[in-house]
Each structure stands twice: as C-alpha cells, then as structure tokens.
Amino acid sequence: MKAVHFGAGNIGRGFIGHMLSASDYDVCFVARNPKKISMLQQRQEYPITLANKQQDTTIVNNVTAINVNEQRRVAEEIASADLITTAVGVSALGDIAEPIAKGIYLRMKANNYNPLHIIACENAIGGSTRLKKRIYPFLDERTRAKAERYISFPNAAVDRIVPAQNHEDPLQVTVEPFYEWVVHRPALLDGFKEIHGVHYVDSLEPYIERKMFTVNTGHCVAAYLGYLAGFRTIRQVMSNSTLRAKVRHVMEETGAMLIRKHGFDTEKHQKYIDTILERFANPNLTDQVTRVARSPLRKLSPHDRLVRPAMQASEFGIAIPHLTSAMAAAMLFDDKRDEEAMKMQHIIRENGLSSFIHDRMGIPEEHPVHQQVLTRYEELQRSKINAVLT
Numbered sequence: 001m002k003a004v005h006f007g008a009g010n011i012g013r014g015f016i017g018h019m020l021s022a023s024d025y026d027v028c029f030v031a032r033n034p035k036k037i038s039m040l041q042q043r044q045e046y047p048i049t050l051a052n053k054q055q056d057t058t059i060v061n062n063v064t065a066i067n068v069n070e071q072r073r074v075a076e077e078i079a080s081a082d083l084i085t086t087a088v089g090v091s092a093l094g095d096i097a098e099p100i101a102k103g104i105y106l107r108m109k110a111n112n113y114n115p116l117h118i119i120a121c122e123n124a125i126g127g128s129t130r131l132k133k134r135i136y137p138f139l140d141e142r143t144r145a146k147a148e149r150y151i152s153f154p155n156a157a158v159d160r161i162v163p164a165q166n167h168e169d170p171l172q173v174t175v176e177p178f179y180e181w182v183v184h185r186p187a188l189l190d191g192f193k194e195i196h197g198v199h200y201v202d203s204l205e206p207y208i209e210r211k212m213f214t215v216n217t218g219h220c221v222a223a224y225l226g227y228l229a230g231f232r233t234i235r236q237v238m239s240n241s242t243l244r245a246k247v248r249h250v251m252e253e254t255g256a257m258l259i260r261k262h263g264f265d266t267e268k269h270q271k272y273i274d275t276i277l278e279r280f281a282n283p284n285l286t287d288q289v290t291r292v293a294r295s296p297l298r299k300l301s302p303h304d305r306l307v308r309p310a311m312q313a314s315e316f317g318i319a320i321p322h323l324t325s326a327m328a329a330a331m332l333f334d335d336k337r338d339e340e341a342m343k344m345q346h347i348i349r350e351n352g353l354s355s356f357i358h359d360r361m362g363i364p365e366e367h368p369v370h371q372q373v374l375t376r377y378e379e380l381q382r383s384k385i386n387a388v389l390t
C-alpha cells in the first residue's frame with residue numbers, strides 16, 4: 001500500500017511518516033526542502049528518537065520523497081496512492097489543493113477506482129473537510145462526481161509534541177513518547193488499510209475539542225505568558241510555579257466547558273490535564289516558546305484554541321478569567337521573526353484593539369468576553385512581567 005504525505009517537517013517525519021511506515025505503507029513525502037528530499041531519496045530511512053531518559057532511537061524505513069514543484073510526478077504518485085496525509089500547517093492547505101486535484105484528475109482518467117483516503121493531520125477542527133473544500137474547485141464536474149464516490153476525507157485529531165529539530169543529521173527527529181491519532185471511522189471506505197495505533201471513533205468532535213482545547217490551549221498559554229515573562233523554552237515556563245498554575249487554571253476553565261458539553265468524567269479529565277502538564281514539563285524535550293506561540297492570528301481566530309472554547313464556556317455561564325487573560329497575552333505576542341505576530345501588531349496599531357477583537361477574533365462588541373479581553377489586555381500592557389508573574 002502506498003501513502004503520499006505532504007510536508008516532511010516535524011510532525012510529518014516525527015509522527016505520521018513513522019506510523020504509516022510501521023503499518024507497512026510505503027511512504028512518499030511531498031516536500032519543499034531540496035536537501036531533505038535528496039537525503040530521503042538516497043537513504044530511504046531516517047532515525048526517530050524518543051525524548052525519554054534512554055533516548056531510544058528507531059529507524060523509520062520504506063520512505064522516499066519528491067519535490068512539490070515536480071507537478072507531474074506528484075500527480076502520478078497521487079494517481080496510484082491508497083492514502084494521502086498532510087502536515088503542512090492549516091494555512092498552507094490552500095497551497096497543496098491544486099497539486100492534489102491534478103493527481104485526482106489523473107487517477108480518475110486512468111479509471112483507478114480503488115478507495116483513496118485523504119487525511120489532514122493539522123491542528124484544526126475539520127481539517128480534512130477544509131482541504132476537500134479547497135481541492136474541489138480545481139476539479140471538473142465529472143471528476144468531482146467520481147471523487148464523491150471513490151475518495152473520502154476523514155477528519156482527524158493528532159497529538160504528539162515534536163519541537164523544532166537541531167540534529168547534525170537533518171533527517172533525525174526527536175519526539176515525545178506520548179502520541180494519539182484519532183480518525184473519524186464513519187468516513188472510511190471499504191478497503192481502507194488500517195494504520196496500527198490509530199484510534200478510530202464514531203464521533204470525532206469530543207476528541208478533537210478535548211485535544212485542541214486542552215493540549216493546544218494550555219500549550220499556547222504557556223507560550224504567550226512565558227514570552228511576556230522572558231522565558232525561552234516551554235520547560236522553563238513549566239518550572240515556574242506561578243506560570244504553571246496559570247496554565248492549569250486555563251485548562252480547568254476549558255475543562256469545565258468540555259465536561260459540560262461532552263459529558264466527560266470529571267476525575268478522568270483532571271488526570272488528562274495532569275498528564276498534559278507533565279508532557280509540557282518533559283525534562284528531555286526542548287521546545288521553544290516561539291514555536292508554540294507561532295502564528296497568533298491563526299491561534300486567535302474564531303474557531304481555534306482560544307476564542308472557540310471561550311465563547312462556548314461563556315454560553316454555559318462558566319467564568320473564564322484566566323482564559324481571557326491568556327487571549328490578551330496572545331495579543332501582546334510581538335516576536336519580530338513571526339510574520340503573523342508582526343501583522344497582528346500592525347492591525348492592532350492601525351485599527352485599535354476593539355476592532356481587532358471584533359473583526360479577527362469574531363467576538364462582537366456587546367459580548368461580555370469582548371470587554372473582559374480588553375480589560376485584561378490593558379492591565380497586562382501596563383505591567384507586562386509583573387502581571388504575568390503574580
């Protein structure tokens with residue numbers, strides 16, 4: 001069986017490629033970095049190291065790569081693949097839509113009616129559905145009708161912390177031991193080759209919301225508060241007891257919403273939070289604050305890890321003082337190397353805070369969360385480090 005994976009980055013090599021290869025898929029990465037592409041072509045394997053005491057290392061094999069710009073080759077790979085996965089970043093899904101559409105066209109022209117599954121492994125709710133919406137405009141009506149029958153886009157949740165890498169071997173990747181990959185089972189077509197270690201579920205929403213609004217909400221809170229307090233790594237943030245407590249408080253606020261909405265067991269959810277705090281504090285993993293804080297416009301958008309749980313909690317009447325503070329801290333993220341941070345600061349300067357909260361975060365002026373975020377922003381701005389560390 002053949003899998004084509006878009007994005008040979010941290011999660012692509014450190015999680016998806018590994019899981020697929022371990023399930024006997026031949027994996028072809030579609031990538032951008034010429035050096036990594038040529039190394040993958042030559043070696044057809046790479047090492048993956050667990051961030052545990054022993055630094056256990058295994059070899060991922062049966063892999064190769066091609067350049068995303070080689071349009072004909074990419075289309076040919078897709079035409080004969082059984083599975084397509086992506087980990088390019090949700091904002092880049094639009095960039096890979098046309099190459100995937102060209103492959104689908106070629107596949108249907110060649111009358112290949114074997115089932116094809118396309119799974120976006122991004123941090124987003126409904127990532128595969130979003131990708132489908134981007135691909136379909138590139139298909140003619142006939143190909144689209146065939147795609148509806150033979151191609152499916154199961155949504156998924158992926159969880160494994162894979163920081164930016166700094167090895168002598170550019171292909172090596174260090175990952176945390178924990179992992180979870182959940183796939184929406186009803187979207188699977190007959191003939192799908194199961195991926196070992198994936199959890200298939202009938203309803204994805206509780207899983208993706210639990211993951212994004214606990215792991216990713218907590219993670220970005222650690223990053224945004226840590227950034228304001230001058231920390232460089234998530235581990236450093238977590239070893240500060242005041243900041244660690246603030247991260248926990250936010251996760252408890254989103255937790256109250258998740259328990260209410262999805263009926264999770266309170267004690268089990270508390271344990272889930274505890275495990276995540278431990279994962280963030282992993283002494284064997286160095287994860288930069290700026291990686292976790294990256295792309296604040298995306299993270300502050302209406303359906304992402306901050307605004308969506310805040311609005312849902314507010315609907316349930318759950319107080320969210322820590323979450324609104326975290327949103328304000330995100331709005332103060334001004335790392336010059338982060339394009340979105342620079343754009344966000346420009347928008348706030350040009351249009352003002354209130355219009356940013358309304359237009360970009362989708363929170364109407366009359367909504368109580370709007371005023372809470374404004375107030376917390378002003379407090380934080382007045383006394384950045386003091387307000388964060390007390």
Ligand SMILES: NC(=O)c1ccc[n+]([C@@H]2O[C@H](COP(=O)([O-])OP(=O)(O)OC[C@H]3O[C@@H](n4cnc5c(N)ncnc54)[C@H](O)[C@@H]3O)[C@@H](O)[C@H]2O)c1
Pocket residue numbers: 006007008009010011012030031032033068087088089090092095096121122123158159160161162163
């Ligand atoms: N790293 C993690 O801990 C983690 C965990 C779960 C989910 N995710 C999600 O996985 C996705 C990737 O994250 P990452 O941390 O691996 O980032 P990354 O930057 O390490 O990897 C992204 C890769 O995609 C490639 N890419 C971008 N546009 C492309 C295109 N048009 N064609 C081919 N390749 C392209 C980049 O060159 C890069 O190698 C994101 O959506 C992220 O939210 C990351």
Ligand SMILES: O=P(O)(O)OC[C@@H](O)[C@@H](O)[C@H](O)[C@H](O)CO
Pocket residue numbers: 123158159160161162215216219220291292293294295
């Ligand atoms: O990838 P992002 O930018 O959406 O979020 C940064 C981190 O929180 C994220 O990559 C986590 O490490 C990952 O989602 C853990 O499963």
